[in-house]
Amino acid sequence: MGLTCGIVGLPNVGKSTLFSAISSNKAEAANYPFCTIEPNVGIVTVPDERLSILEGLVNPQRVLPTVIEFTDIAGLVKGASQGAGLGNKFLANIREVDAIIHVVRCFEDENIVHVEGRVNPVSDKEIIDMELQLKDLESVDKKISKTERAAKAGDAKARQELAALQQFKATLEAGKSARTLDMDPELRAAAIGDLYLLTDKPVIYVANVDESALAQGGNEYVDQLRANVQVENAEVIVVCAALEAQIAEIEDMDERAMFLGEYGLTESGLSKLIRSSYYLLNLITYFTAGVQEVRAWTIQKGWKAPQAAGVIHTDFEKGFIRAEVIKLSDYQALKTELACKEAGKMSVEGKEYVVQDGDIMHFRFNV
Helix, strand or coil: CCCEEEEECCCCCCHHHHHHHHCCCCCCCCCCCCCCCCCEEEEEECCCHHHHHHHHHHCCCEEECCEEEEEECCCCCCCHHHCCCCHHHHHHHHHCCCEEEEEEECCCCCCCCCCCCCCCHHHHHHHHHHHHHHHHHHHHHHHHHHHHHHHHCCCHHHHHHHHHHHHHHHHHHCCCCHHHCCCCHHHHHHHHCCCCCHHHCCEEEEEECCHHHHHCCCCHHHHHHHHHHHHHCCEEEEECHHHHHHHHCCCCHHHHHHHHHHCCCCCCHHHHHHHHHHHHCCEEEEEEECCCEEEEEEEECCCEHHHHHHCCCHHHHHCEEEEEEECHHHHHHHCCHHHHHHCCCEEEECCCCECCCCCEEEEEECC
C-alpha cells in the first residue's frame, strides 16, 4: 500500500530539519521562507521490534520492514487559499497525502526569523487551519450547488447528501476543520468522499522545541498547543528537530542509545512520530516468514484474509483458498513453524477471517 504523510507548517518552523532527520534524502534547510520549493519525498521504515524477533527465529536471507512515505511540502503563508506565496502548489500537494504532520514552532530563537514576527503556536496553527478551511469551503460550496439541483428534483439521496454538506459548510464557516464534525461514516463518504477535503485528513501535531524544553517534556507553548487541539482529539508529539537531526547522523545503535540516554530518552521522537503516523492511518501489520524472507505487510485494520493476501499479489486474493495463521507469542514460545503446527497453534482460516495486528500468515490460493 502506498502511504504518504505530508509535513506542513509555516516557513521556518523546522519542517525541513525534521524531514532531513527522518529521511536519508536531505531537504535544504535555510533561514528564509520557501527554501523547499518542490516537495521532497523520503521513504522511511516503521520501527517494529517484532521483525527483529522473527529474524532471530527464522534467520532469513533478508528482512523487509513496512514503510511510510514522508513529503516535505513548501511553507504556507496567509492568503495561500487565494494563491499567495506558493499557496496553490502547497494546497495541491496536501490534497495528495493520506495524513498531515503539522509542525508548529514552540521555541524562542532570535537568530531564526519567524514569518509572523513572533512565536505563537496557536496562532501559527490557526493560520494554516484557516487557509485549508477556506479552500475546503470552496469545494463544499461547489458540490452544494450541484446537489441542490438534484435535491429539488426530488432525489431523496441528494437531499440527504445536501443536508450533510450544509453541516460541513457550517462547520468550516465557524472556523473548524471538517475532521471535527461527527457524522455517520457512510453518509460522510457519500457527501464528501469525492472532495478529498484538506481539513478532513487525519493530523498529528509536532511541537518543535529546544533541547531544554525537550528534557522537561515541553514548555508553555506546548501546553497552549495541546489545549487548542483537544477538540480534534489529535496527538501532540514533542520533538527537538535540531537534536533529531544529530541523532539521525549516528549510525551505530549503541552510540545512538548512549546519546539518547544523555537527554533522558529511550527512543527518538522521530521513531514515535513514524509509528504514530502509521496508526493514525488506521493501519496494522501482518508478517510472512520464511528462510528466504521475513516481511512486514501493511493493511487497513478490519481487512479480511483475502484482502490482506491481495497486497502480496492480486492473484492471492482472486484465488484465495485459506490462510494459515500463527500468533507471534506462539512462534516465540515454540521456535518453529513446524512446532506450532504440531502443537495445534497454527489455525486455518477462511475468507471471513479478520486479520489481527502481528499475525504471521501463509496463504493458500489457486488461479
